[in-house]
Amino acid sequence: MLDIKFVRENQDAVREAMENRNASWDAARFSELDESRREAIQQEEALQAERNTLSKEIGKMMGAGQKDEAEAVKERVRAINDELSGVSARREAVDGELRAMLMSVPNMPDATTPVGADENDNPEVRRWGTPRDFAAEGFEPKAHWDLGPELDIIDFDRGVKLAESRFYVLGGLGARLERALISFMLDQHVARGYKEWWVPALANAATLTGTAQLPKFEGDLFKTTGGLYLIPTAEVQLTNLHAGEVLDASQLPLKYCAFTPCFREEAGSAGRDTRGIIRVHQFSKVEMVKYATPETGFAELEAMVEDAENILQKLELPYRVISLCTGDIGFSSAKTYDLEVWLPCYNDYKEISSCSCCTDFQARRANIKYRDPDSFKGSRYLYTLNGSGLAVGRTMAAVIENYQQPDGTIRVPDALVPYMGGVTVIEPEAVVTA
Template sequence: MLDARFVRENLELVETAMKNRNHEWDSARFTELDEARRAAITEQEALQAERNAKSKEIGKLMGQGKKDEAEAAKEQVRVVNEKLEALTAKREAAEGELHHILMTTPNIPHETTPVGKDETENPEVRRWGTPRDFEAEGMEMKPHWDLGADLNIIDADRAIKLSGSRFVLLGGMGARLERALMNFMVDSHAAHGFKEWWTPYLVNKQTMTGTGQLPKFEEDLFKTKDESLYLIPTAEVPLTNIHAGDVLDAKDLPLYYTAFTPCFREEAGSAGRDTRGIIRVHQFDKVEMVKFATPETSYDELESLTNEAEYILQQLKLPYRVISLCTGDLGFSAAKTYDVEVWMPSYNAYKEISSCSCCGDFQARRANIKYRDPENFKGTRYVHTLNGSGLAIGRCMAALMENYQNADGTITVPDVLVPYMGGVKVIEPQK
């Protein structure tokens, strides 16, 4: 969340940032509430001082035997207490609305985030690899949902029978490939200094609030009947909140964490090809990366985090591009984001497979994650948090199937995955 003092002292900057983010921001209402809160506090302090003075006077009058005067002073204290009670209610109401405004206000974009209205204005940063030209090869390209059905490794009909639309059932080498990708990704990140975690998939409301899913995105989440626990939409949620309420040591930063988890989201996309296959589903697997860094290094860490996601695609030899999200397409908690998009032949386009973001101190302020560095400053400061997919496994699997398909309907396994597939080099029709 944003710091109220920062907002107060930088109203014009915040107004511009929210306009660039297409977020409705009522600067006048914020100022009205902020001034009401501060005025109430000032008046409360004056009344408390008056009450303390009167209380001392009552004791003195009682000691002097001046009972009538003491009773009058008590009446004055009672009136002051009533005023204080009314002021407290007024202050709490202002604070409550202010808190809600700040909790539902998105992060301020970093100065290097391009200004744009929506996803159509996201600039491309770089590309890697060359997409296959199936027509030049004299070969008919099949989408992954048809390949999966023909090979009997994706069973859409039984997934619908079990759970409904937008769920996936993998069998045989489909399940094996999913597991191979998971292990390969986690092993790669661990080899590059990321500490592996195995986290809960259900978390409480405070944890969801810490990373920004609540209160703004309540309707997009799956939750238990009494709403005490929520199914995680990404491992970013438990990984980041591992240090909620902690004060870290600067000498231990940056921290690199990774975890595999299933992820659960209410996907409400339009009808069309996104409803087929394994691109946009309610439950999917993902390997996530999270970093904790100092403000001085966090944006360099974002570059290396993005490179880490790219490394996975390079090892799999899947063509991709990197785009920088503009202000109008930026996620709620992010100050700057790179999307890594893999080439999907069935779409004849690049599709997001990883989103790597630096959130500045936005999440750390919500989750109260600080660090101390006594050699450089007194007290504590908020850390900067970063997160990125490394990668979304279902989308990676879909891209692999389409890009590695053969004319006979089989799928070649990328060399780097063969050891994880028990030596299998080609996925053939399954029983």
């Protein structure tokens, strides 16, 4: 959530930022509400001051035996209380409307975030690896949604039978590959200084509000009858681990990671990536989250991107890094890099990780601060960052497609062989072990 004082003092900048983000912003309504709020606060303070003064006078009058005069002043105090009650009610109503307005406004893009309308304006930062030339190898690559069922490691029909469309089942070495990828990713992040957590797959409304999934994106969430929500990402839980807390600067940066199942309605995505395991309702993901100072937040973002890249490099999967423009960054983000892995089925790169610096936007909502007595008095909001490290289903699709062989088998990436119990090749009826 944006700071109301910042918005008040930087209305032109906020207006321009929202235009660049394709977000609606009613500056006139904000100014009207803000002025009404400040007037109400002034009235409250004036009435409270008058009441305090009169209360002291009543005591003096009673001590001097001026009971009639004191009774008249008491009547005025009662009138002030009634008036104060009405003013406070109006101020609270304005406060509520202002908060609701600010809760629906996205974060301010960082100055280094490229200005653009949509995903077509996202500049490429760098590439790593070279996609395989399957034509030179003499065969046509298959999509994972064909190769997976042929090898009996992915079953889409049974996923639909057990739930509905956009669910799938993994069997045999497919299930083992999923588990191997999760363990490999977590081990890599822990080795690079992240603390691993195991967190609930359900979250309450306050937690989801802290990371800005609520109230704006409730339609993308699965809600239980008990009022809890299935989490769309472990970012929700990892970021809120310190909600309402004040950390010491000496603790920062904190680096956390976790594997969780993730659940998304995928509202509004009809017709997009409906085949395969790219865009589904339930998927596995390893998430990275950082808490940092404002001075180090964007440097920590660059490091987080490198941590995500490390996974793809160890798996030897070609990818590129792009910087999301203002019209494409997420609601909470000030700056985002996407990692896109090469998928032969699309003959293109597809997002596999998104790493963002959210500045103090989420920390303000979740009330997460830090103290640094050597630098400033009191406490300040810290910066939060999050990134996929990686989306497991998409990584599996990338492994299946990029490591397929002419005979229809899949070679297991060297980095995953120890996690696959020595299995080096996935084939229909048997496995070849080292």
